[in-house]
Amino acid sequence: MPLFHAGERIRVLDLGKAGHVRIPAYVRGHVGTVVQFCGVFLNPEDLAIGNAGGCVVGCYRVEFLQTDLWTDYSEYPDDTLVTEIYEHWMEPAHG
Amino acid sequence: MAERDTTDPCPLPLRTAYTAQEALVVEDDAGNAEAARITTILEGILVTKGLLAKGEADQEIEKIETPGLHLGARLVARAWVDPDFKNRLLADGKLAAAELGMKVGEAQLVVVENTPDVHNLIVCTLCSCYPRSILGQPPSWYISKTYRSRAVREPRTVLHEFGLDIPEAVRVRVHDSNADMRYLVLPMPPAETVGRHEIDLAGLVSRDMLIGTAVLQR
Structure with missing residues (x-):
């Protein structure tokens, strides 16, 4: 069962992990809105080191306002960016 | 020595x-x-x-290398003439592609629709994630570090350099294909699709339209 649902506000955790974690640095610490639960997938952090027998993790499409991601992205307040975030990198964001 | x-x-x-x-x-x-x-x-x-x-x-x-652009173009042309198919394509790209006998090899295909209000652009900042099973190999610029870093950071400037100026009132929505999904842009159809054959419509679709760096001149 997915922990998060479409429309919910979440913050991307900054777990400080190096390597092939598939969570872009530019969204870490930022608040976005869940667009879609995509299903569960093998954790890329396991796959990157050749472990194809690890636990599966939920994956979500999350949408961010560009103005939240980049301090100088000021002219187009409605522009957005959507990217995929694995569940263990997410926490509920309030307010 | x-x-x-x-x-x-x-x-x-x-x-x-x-x-x-x-x-x-x-x-x-x-x-x-x-x-x-x-x-x-x-x-x-x-x-x-x-x-x-x-x-x-x-x-x-x-x-x-066999799957080429024509598969993606066929999906788009069908969506242009068949609203029910379009809805199914937007709901689950992989399942809809299977209806036309296409096997999408990637985990899931997310189809994002361009409308008068939203323009979608696809990038993979991580590497070169691309729906290869229906579009073939990505163009070299798609893999370049320049495109990958700038498409998320300054998409409107990048689009301008592709010859595409997105009006201010239109929202630019960038999709960073960083993980398990693969993305396809459903471009806006030509002004008139009634009575036009699907094959002719598919011929109007370019690779760049499916990435979002071009639009059909209407």
Whole structure:
């Protein structure tokens, strides 16, 4: 069962992990809105080191306002960016 | 004269050329030539050891390159003439593609629709994630570090350089294909689709429209 649902506000955790974690640095610490639960997938952090027998993790499409991601992205307040975030990198964001 | 280390099994410059975090995407011909040389040597060894049949690698490459743009274009053309199919395509791209006999090899296909209010742009900042099973191999600029870094950071400027000026009132929505989804843009249809044959409509679709760096002139 997915922990998060479409429309919910979440913050991307900054777990400080190096390597092939598939969570872009530019969204870490930022608040976005869940667009879609995509299903569960093998954790890329396991796959990157050749472990194809690890636990599966939920994956979500999350949408961010560009103005939240980049301090100088000021002219187009409605522009957005959507990217995929694995569940263990997410926490509920309030307010 | 320096003594050559004959015990080195890999006397190529590649071994020290990349750091641990460096993506294996090379951006110049010299790099590609180097990779090609290593690939050829490796293939020779695998064939000698009987792990690979001669010509097997070429067959696999052909298999990868066979799906071309025409599959993606067919999906778009069908969506343009059949609203029910369009809804199914937007709900589950992989399932809808299967209706037309297309096998999407990637985990899921997310189709994002361009409308008068929203323009979608696809990028993979991580490497080169791309719906290869229905579009073939991505163009070299899609893999370039320049496109990958700038498309998320300043999409409107990048689009302008592609000759596409998105009006201020239209929202630009960038999709960073960083994980398990693969993306396809459903471009806006031509002004008139009634009575037009699907094959003709598919012919209007360009690769760049499906990435979002071009639109159909209406």
